[in-house]
């Protein structure tokens with residue numbers, strides 16, 4: 001299986017990992033606040049694209065953890081735009097935002113014009129997702 005070469009050399013560079021899977025759904029988790037290379041635009045998009053190309057017909061949900069998400073993350077507009085592109089291209093089912101913060105809202109506001117109504121309706125602000133999936137909150 002292909003994997004991100006940067007994270008293979010230096011684990012934790014990016015943050016996008018499969019944390020749960022059912023018969024029909026794959027759940028990916030991202031916490032920009034824990035990614036050492038949070039501003040590596042090309043690497044982050046490549047990493048996500050590689051992972052999403054393994055879906056094999058399954059649907060997917062994205063859990064975006066705002067823990068540690070600060071101004072420096074909110075200002076990475078290029079990454080936000082790139083991710084919106086992937087969310088549309090790979091047709092995300094639901095986006096769960098946990099540990100919502102003011103800076104998460106800043107990025108959300110910046111990206112608002114790029115989000116289709118369909119994509120907006122996918123976003124759920126809810127920390128209960130971990131409990132729902134029966135996994136320990138990371």
Ligand SMILES: [Zn+2]
Pocket residue numbers: 004005006007008013014015043047
């Ligand atoms: Zn990576």
